[in-house]
Amino acid sequence: DLGNVQMAGTALLLLTERDGRRSVIVLAASGQGLENVLYRLIDLIPLNADYALSDCLLQGNLALCPTQIAAEPVEAVLDTSTDTSPPPDSGGELPLPSGETTDQGEIGLGETKTAVLQTGEQHSWVYNQGPGFIDIVVESADFDAVLEILDPSGQTLDYSDRGFAGDGEQLTGVEIPDADDYTILISAYGDGSGSYTLTVSEGEPQTGAQIDTILVYGDDNGEPLAGGSTSVDQLAVLLGTSYQVTTWLASQDGSLTAEALAGQDLLIWDSGDYRQTDGLADPSVEAIFQYLDGGGHLVVMGASPPLFGTSDLAPLADVELVGDDPLLTNGFTPGEVIALTQTIDAIASDMLEPSANEHLFLQRGPSSGQPGGTVALAAVDELNGTHSVFLLLPFFALPETVQPLLLENVMGWLKGGF
Incomplete structure (x- = not known):
């Protein structure tokens, strides 16, 4: 109390x-x-x-x-009435299904089932042919599918809601440790309905993220801390030979949208040397959080990424390689100090102190302000499977000889690390 x-x-x-x-x-x-x-x-x-x-x-x-506001005005109003009727529909987004499910029976390994989902309905299928690893695919041309699998106690094992109507959803390499009943849930976003097919096939253990498509988002909003640049072009060239790369520049294409992120395996959010004081108010952030909630993967880079608000800055002139992750440190010498091509003010924050499932691999070098502070960190969110890498410097400030190797290491960790 x-x-x-x-x-x-x-x-x-x-x-x-x-x-x-x-x-x-x-x-x-x-x-x-x-x-x-x-x-x-x-x-x-x-x-x-x-x-x-x-x-x-x-x-x-x-x-x-x-709230860090002196004499804060009270704008909120507490409703103390006893009227329990729901408020009128404001015309916003339609709600997801309430969680009531309609049992569709069992589905076995190697089977494909077809069913029709009614508006507001949620279907449940039982899979009990473990142990092993399985891939689950739902396909529908009629509605925006949401796919989820629960363990025998009703806890979420994995979840996917990344596509739109017609895109389908899939979960790969889901580990089923025993022959108990596991529940696969199928629902539609909003008021969607229609027919769908559900397939369960043998899968392989997933030690990393499956990455084929990448969206590089150049967030050039705000005030430049140096010359006003992002690394979108460099990243597109370096990644374009191995991946399908799409670029999006805020100053040309506007705020990033959920539609643009649909079907992208990885988002690289590059703010270059720009700094925003109200970055979380940008509509792009809502789309990005939606993408992450659906299991998307993320690389954040920049001198002052919007996620960190107006955290303190300090001069960054060099970085030092630390940590012992073999993928993140591949090709570098332990303790190696890398001089940047220019000294730039960058976030010097202890928000990124590593903990479980996180790997620090670059820190501020001896010639920088606040030496030893975190510069690069790789992390896994065990709840939704999101793999994230944070790089608190503009990628273009790294020497051209270092850029390809560091990027290759980050991609290698995302696909097979931790």
């Missing part, structure tokens, strides 16, 4: 978890207070939660955090 809470100057964060999925409810007195607190939630893609909540009062899954 935290007692009565004075909402002015304080925000309430409530973490809930159901069926293996996390949700966060945030309440604040003002719009600006809410925006300030949202920066704390950047641990949605693996960052340092302890740092994000270091000045908060914690109790279980509840946190009270300062």
